Amino acid sequence: MRKSSKEAVLLLLAIPILLWTLLPIYHIFLFSISSKDSAFSGTLWPDKPTLRNFGTIAYQEHFYLHNFWVQIWNSLWIAVAAGVITLVIASCAAFAISRLKVRGGRAVMNLALFTYFIPAAFLAIPMYKAMGAYGLLNSRWSLVLAMVTLAAPYAIWVLKQASDKLPFELDEAARIDGATPPQLFRLVYLPLMAPSLVAIGTYALLLAWNEYLYAYLLLSHERTITLAVALGHFIAADDSPWELLMATGLVFALPPAAIYYAFRRYMVAGLTSGAVKA
């Protein structure tokens, strides 16, 4: 008796949790399959669900969508570049600090941690000025480098924690066999670190794809902006086409959500292992 009442309580609690989580997301979906007229009727399911909005997006048939394909390509290019560069820089640094015990390694680790703790919107302002000084404004590289700057500290920290756990006998054995540091890195370190590398690459990729503020500051031409910034432009006018905005938003949200869920196991383990220890 007591047991079944506990189950009932758990099920009752699930309802508000589910509603809270899904309402804004369902609202996006609802708008994106509604026509312009029925979008504002306030019903829970459109009278005539339609995929026309997605056709309008694909053929770039609206003022706000004239550069849709260029912009989604920019998003992809920047996300992949930021992911790859973060992986390279962070795995090299973590290897040098954790395995090669490079002198000053702890100081570098502290610099990285310090960067990790600067609120993102605060660093954005000096970063914007610096990118201007470097002449990188409006280049895709400015956003890539900004995202690497934001993602690398956490990446190095997670990778260092993971590589500290690898047995040091491996390095000694390799050293006795006459392996050079690059060989050790390539043949021993990288294969053993693969799960963490997947998590970190995904983390940096998603960070860059989703980024709004830095993209909005650093890129401004219609053909250099990412899809995130383009979505922000929709809201500029009062008569913005909500159903198209929500449909484009759904297209924008699907790839990162899919990647997140595909690599969820790695992501969750990577994210929480460091935090719980703290």
Added chain:
Amino acid sequence: MNSWQVWGAILVAPYVLVFLAFVLYPVSYGLWLARHPESYVKLFNDPIFFRTAVNTVLFLLIAVNLKFVMAMWLSGFFVHERTWIRWLSVIFLLPWAVPSIPTIFSIRFMFNPEWGVINSLIFKLTAAEGPNWLNDPRIGLGLAMLTHIWKSLPFWTLILIAGRLAIPREQYEAAGVDGATAWQRFKYVTWPSLRTLYLTSTILSMIWTLGDFNSVYLLTGGGPADLTHVLATLGIRYIRLDQVDMAMATIVCALPLVLPLVYFMMKNLSRPAE
């Protein structure tokens, strides 16, 4: 220096370069731009600034603490071992997994006073006009807090779930034998084990929340009449007005709030493992 140290220096160099070029130089340059006392006089004379500072403190105190009470409670819910709860926890991660822009705009539309679904429902059910939501500065800021919580709650719940799962089961069994109530189990078993994690997470979340631009900017745009700004959005507003010295002065004013928190986190995280 042996060849291993040389290789170490070569491999750590790319990150050091990134740090110098994109953290150290910008921050020093920014602080140099913020050196004029006049900027601060101008900033303090801007009526928006005081309101923004109050908003920011309210945002940190209310949103972060409310979020952690919810995360604490939800983590207790999600540690129950049921297949359907595992599925629910997968769905629960969605706000964290999807980008902010579409979801925050979606919330913005839901609360549109004229066409939004919320006021349509209120009108259908009660035949009365609903509240003005985002056009009211207090409700607007409150909704920005809720948006922030909605977005980051899954992450912190996940962290606290991991913390709860690390508590040895025997402690709960012993408490059960002693006839402890649910509240006593929480007070004497869960809380003592989670306290440190809860506090460090709250501090870290406060730092990140200070940098949360999206929840306010994409929802209210700082409006109506610039009354819902927080420091993050105010700094960017000055940038868009081409007043970089004011933007940097805004950040410098936030430093007394940020630096103690960062110091606390650095002390906690940079100590050698084990």
